[in-house]
Amino acid sequence: MNSYLKTSLIAAILLSLGATAGYGVATWREERGASASNRTSDGGATPEGRKVLYWYDPMVPQQKFDKPGKSPFMDMQLVPKYADEVSSTGVAVDPRVSQTLGWRTATVSKQRVGGGVQAVGTVQLNERDVATVQARAGGFVQRVGSIAPGDVVAQGALIAELLVPEWSAAQQEYLAVRSTGDAGLSAAARQRLVLLGMPEASVSQLERSGQLQAVAAVHAPIAGVVQELMVRQGMTVTQGMTLVRINGLSTVWLEAALAEVQAFAAKPGQSVEVQLSAFPGETWQGRVTAILPQANADTRTLKVRIELPNPQGRLRAGMFAQVRFAGAEEEALVVPGDAVIRTGQRAIVYVVTAPGRYQPVEVRVGREFSDRLEVLQGLQAGQEVVTSGQFLIDSEASMQGVLQRQALPASAVAAPAGMTASATSPAASASPTAHQGSGKVVELSAAEVTLDHGAIASMQWPAMQMSFKLARPDLGRGIKTGDAVRFSFIQSGDAYVVQSLERAGATK
Structure with a gap:
């Protein structure tokens, strides 16, 4: 019985302590809530005198609330938007937020740029150095040379031997007329052999030996790689049929992909330096022969055709190369490429005008140099621009209507960051x-x-x-x-x- 009373007493004490603690926590929460709700007066102003326009959820900034409280969208308190944070000419962001998010800035500066542009390319066969051999007369294939597609052949290499029955009768007629001594008829008979497709060398051999030349040998007209071979032993060929297609190797093409923003670097006839992965440490000299008229819609690059000499045949189609287009160095005003927001209609950067304040400035950009962009209009050297997190600032500016309300004339955007609107706008005093x-x-x-x-x-x-x-x-x-x-x-x-x-x- 004593044990039961002792247990009951301990339970009662613990229950009393729990009730007291619960009451204390509830009272503390009520006081915190009252303190949070009293941060602003009924007129929407803080004790420090800052006027609150509305409250919003940072995750859903377009939804506005007329009083503080908990967000209906997220498990967080609503954030006040103060009147001094809204401006028609800029965006105000708490510097602590900028530091928390790790926003980075860079200084607009004049630098030496140019001096060459790098591009990549691949080696291809020269499509201008191509020879196609066709049958001059119909006949039969007696023999084919020891070649196959992809083989490299020398000039004069045997392609095939063709038996042309039509030539036999014409040659017999020529020999018979020639024996009569009639020069006119002999010339006409000889011309007929040429018109039937008999090579001049075969006609001369017929005249010297008096023996019929019924078999015609077909030889490679140039040295190069056999691209196509359409003849096999025993097959019948017709006049005009393609027998072989040979691509020369004395020169090759290098087709480089040049970004369209760097198109200024390439000109027809320009000399370039080429380095190939297959031959490290070696530099090859080439010449730009053409800039093809169509850009790649997916990669936004131009195709530049460069001709390279290939006397030893070391350059092979498909090899990877680095191309350098030489150019003179010059001084230009540049910003990091990450600082520019392209909207499709204009390019905007955010200039730091004061700690926590950012001014949208429309700029006109020029050439692109690696990770830098040339600025032709809109900025001056020494201004500080945002390079990381500017999309959050741009979103805030759009929500506040800053970009829509702000006209960005060239005279205003070119003004230094410290100059006020009254100093740049002649209408300010009117x-x-x-x-x-x-x-x-x-x-x-x-x-x-x-x-x-x-x-x-x-x-x-x-x-x-x-x-x-x-x-x-x-x-x-x-x-x-x-x-x-x-x-x-x-x-x-x-x-x-x-x-x-x-x-x-x-x-x-």
Whole structure:
């Protein structure tokens, strides 16, 4: 009984301790939650005075919330978007985020570039050095030389011996006419032999010996590799039938794949240096004979044809080679290739204007040198550009509408990073210009309206959805969400302020 009471007492104590601990944890969580919810005032401002525009989930940034709390998409708290982080001319990112993600930057600099471009290529047979042998007359194959496709033959090597019955009667006629001593008839009979396809050497042999030449020997007209052999012993051939195709080896082609952005490096007639994997340490001299007119759509490369001498026959089709196109060195403004974002219509880099602030700048790029790009317009030496993580910044800029709102004239993008908009824009000191537009109301409050508007030519804006400040709270009177409206607005600093707002079709 004592043991039972002791066990019951211990259980009661443990239960009491657990309840106390649970109450303490719950109280601590409530205090933490209250502390988190009190970080901003009812007016959407922090104790430090920073105004909060909205809260969002970094994983779903396009969804906005009007109060803090837990994200409905992820197991994480919503993040505030402060007013001082939104700008029409740049993107603000917490420097701690940049450091956590390991974003890298590089300095725009002038460097010596050029001095040659490297490319790869393969050796191929010279398709201009080809000989095709055909039968001059119909007959029968008596013998074929000891050759096969792929063999290398010397000039004059025997290809085949053909028996041509048609020649026998014509030769007998020629010998008979020749014995009469009639020069005119003899010349005509001899010409007939030539027209029947009898080689001049065989006709001369007939004249010297007086013996019929019924068998014609076919020899290789050039030295080279046998590409095709279409004749076999005992077969019948017809006039014009191809017997053999031989590709010469005195010169070969090297077809190099040159990136289209480096097309400037190759010109017809240019000398190049070639190194082959099969012969390390040796350098061969070649000449560019042609730049083929069609680029490879998959690899975006141009095919450059180079002719190489091959006196010893050491170069063989299929060999791999490195080609160097020589060029003069020159000074150019360059950035790392990773810093440039190509949108298809323009090229953009993000310039660091201050710690945690990034300015999108449209640039015009030129030649490509390995991992560097030449900048023709838009940057100056000494500016710092983002080379890693700029796609996250670009996504943030797109979400804020910075790229859509920001016109990037050449005079502005070429200005140094420290120069302000008022220093580069002559319109900064002039009175604000009113711009006209039309669209549909997405959200409306007493201080702000969100419009899905069409293109605005005076601002060089495409059609998009963005928020405007209202000059007066009564501008939205009688207008509701979904209404088609006409509006006018001006730019005031970084904000765009609607001066008039009326339903489309309404009468003033």
